[in-house]
Structures are given as C-alpha cells and as structure tokens.
Amino acid sequence: MDAMEKTARPAAVTATEADGEAATVTAGAGSGAPAMSVAGLSFFTVDIQAKRVIWLEPRSLDFEHRSGLNEASLSTALRHMAQNDQKQILGLIQQAVKTGTAGPIELGGDDLGAGLSLVAMRYQVEGGRTFVIAVSGAEVEDEANGTAVRGVAPLIRHLVEDSEKSVLVVDSFGYLRYANDAFNKLFEIGDTSLCIGRNIAHIPNRVGKTLASVVLTALARRAPMDGSKRFFLASGDSFTLTFDVIPFRVSAGLGGVVFSASKVKERGVDFQQIFNCVHAPMLVIDVRTRMLVSANTAARKTFAVTEQLMESAPITETMLHPKTFVSLIEHARKGGNTPLQATVSGFDGVTRSKRMRVTLIESGPTHYLLIESKH
Structure with missing residues (x-):
C-alpha cells in the first residue's frame, strides 16, 4: 500500500485552475509525452513499483499517430484527464492494491450519456512486484473488422487540415481530439498543447464560454445542430459565426462531434x-x-x-x-x-x-x- 501511495500522490495532488481543470503536469511530464484518453480506453496496466502505466490507444480517433500500446509514468498518462476522472482511476488502483479487486467505477457519463465502466485486479509476480490490471466493462467492437473505423481520424484530418473553415473534433467524453489551423487562428489558440487532450468543460478560459456550451449541448443531445451565433473568445472579443455540429459514432464507446464554423459577413457586406x-x-x-x-x-x-x-x-x-x-x-x-x-x-x-x-x-x-x- 505504501508503494501505491507513493505512486498515486504526484498525480492526485496537482494544482488546479479556478475552473477545476487538472492542468499542472508533474516534473518530467513533457507536453509531447503520450496521455491516456477516456474515449476508447479498453485496458491499462500499472507497474506499482516502477510507477509506470501501459495502455492501448485505439486507432479510431488517433490524430497524434500514437495508436497501439503506449507507456508513460502514471502522473504523465493522466495529465489531460479531468480531476474527478484522475481521482477515480487512482482510487480504483489503490483499492485493487489493497483488496485484490476493485470497481466498477464510472468515468464520464452524466449528461453526455453512458460513461466508461472500469474494473481492476491486482496481480503479483515473483520478486514481490505488483501490477494492477484495469479493463473496461463495456464490450468494445473489434476495430480490425472495419477499415472505416480505422480511418476516421486520418480521413477527418485529410479533409479539413488545410480548410479555410474552422474544424474541431471532440470525443464523446468532451475531450478535444483535433483542431485545424483555421480553428486555432479564429479562436486565438496560441498553444494547442493547453487545449488538445483537455476536457472542453474545464477550459472555457482558453476556447471561450460559447464554444464550450455549444459543444457540450450537442454531446448531451446526440443530435446535429446548426445556426448562427455570437461566440465570445477567452480574450473577451466576440464575433458571429455560422456553425454546424455533427455527431458521429465509429464503434462501441467511441465517437463524438465535429464542430465546423465560418465567420458571417460583416453586416452582409458584399x-x-x-x-x-x-x-x-x-x-x-x-x-x-x-x-x-x-x-x-x-x-x-x-x-x-x-x-x-x-x-x-x-x-x-x-x-x-x-x-x-x-x-x-x-x-x-x-x-x-x-x-x-x-x-x-x-x-x-x-x-x-x-x-x-x-x-x-x-x-x-x-x-x-x-x-x-x-x-
């Protein structure tokens, strides 16, 4: 248990912003290191003594070219997750170390629909090393069954990367997965590492409160939205955009919405x-x-x-x-x-x-x- 407490403390005790986002990355956790996503998470394994975690990143929403097995320190791997999700995962690991099994716990969910259910088991090997293996309780479809599932992220990126229209992809748990250059320029996103991988509900001070509200509403309704609306930026500036929000689903436990927008002509000037x-x-x-x-x-x-x-x-x-x-x-x-x-x-x-x-x-x-x- 002492080993587990030493593992958990750096990730659980992080500084938080006023909006509740767990944004502080522990020493050595560079922004380029891989980070776990709730969407599509099927299992992870924690080496308690080494304080390392291994997990499988699905290909369906892989915009960073990191699909497959990833490894990082526990605090680094959890750095993009909402603070409540971090606490639940750390609590699951602690309980498994203490009693041998733990869970299920529910990540995400609420107004966004069904969450991700996780259970965990302790596994000890020769030499006294302890591992905790956590698996999803949901039956996730085999991604190898369809090339369409595998190709969603590359296809979206290919279609919108150089588009003049602003495009943002948010997964079903509210985490930002991709934004093209037009979006970053329009919404004045200087450092994308402070947004991509974060939950949109916790960063209105970076993307603006209007965008966060529109995306979360679309995720809750699970239905297309479109219209013309004044969007307020984090800087306090604002402008009117015509926008569309299209939900998508690629396999069990995966999916989200694609937000696209363009500026309305100022007062209809030709x-x-x-x-x-x-x-x-x-x-x-x-x-x-x-x-x-x-x-x-x-x-x-x-x-x-x-x-x-x-x-x-x-x-x-x-x-x-x-x-x-x-x-x-x-x-x-x-x-x-x-x-x-x-x-x-x-x-x-x-x-x-x-x-x-x-x-x-x-x-x-x-x-x-x-x-x-x-x-």
Missing part, C-alpha cells in the same frame, strides 16, 4: 461590390498557378479582360512577362510601398507601361498577388 467600386484597375493572381483569379470592373475595362480569357492561360503567357511577374512578387515580399514600372499587354492587343503597386495576400495555404495599376 466585398466583390466594393472591389468593383475601386476606380484603379486591380488584378488578383494565384502565385503558384500564375492564373488570374479575379479582376475588378476597372481592370476588365482597361485590359479587355473576360472570364474566358482569365481561364485560358497563366498571366505570364498573356499579360505579363515571366521576369516582370517574378520582380513584382519579390517587391511585394519585401513589403515595398512604392509602385513599380512594368509593361502590361492587354487582351485588346495594346501594350501599356503602367506603375503597379503590389501586395501579397495569404489565404490558408494559397498566396495571391494583388496588383493595383496606377494611372
């Missing part, structure tokens, strides 16, 4: 109309493909641009010499504010010498060159 109201000719070019993707009304009139001509060939084969295009990009990357003199060939066959002001615009993985032709 920025294409504003673009067309600018009197100076303006062109937007995809830097990678060199295709002209947009031109305002003034540019279409000045250079005889049509939609068909825009799609016909890269701008370096129609309006600009390749060397001119490269020099414009280099000038934009240096942040030059002074216009450059360049020769432009219009689709009407007329070649003009124009002063051009250039700006590089980032939109997700794509870069655009905005050219403003000065008179």
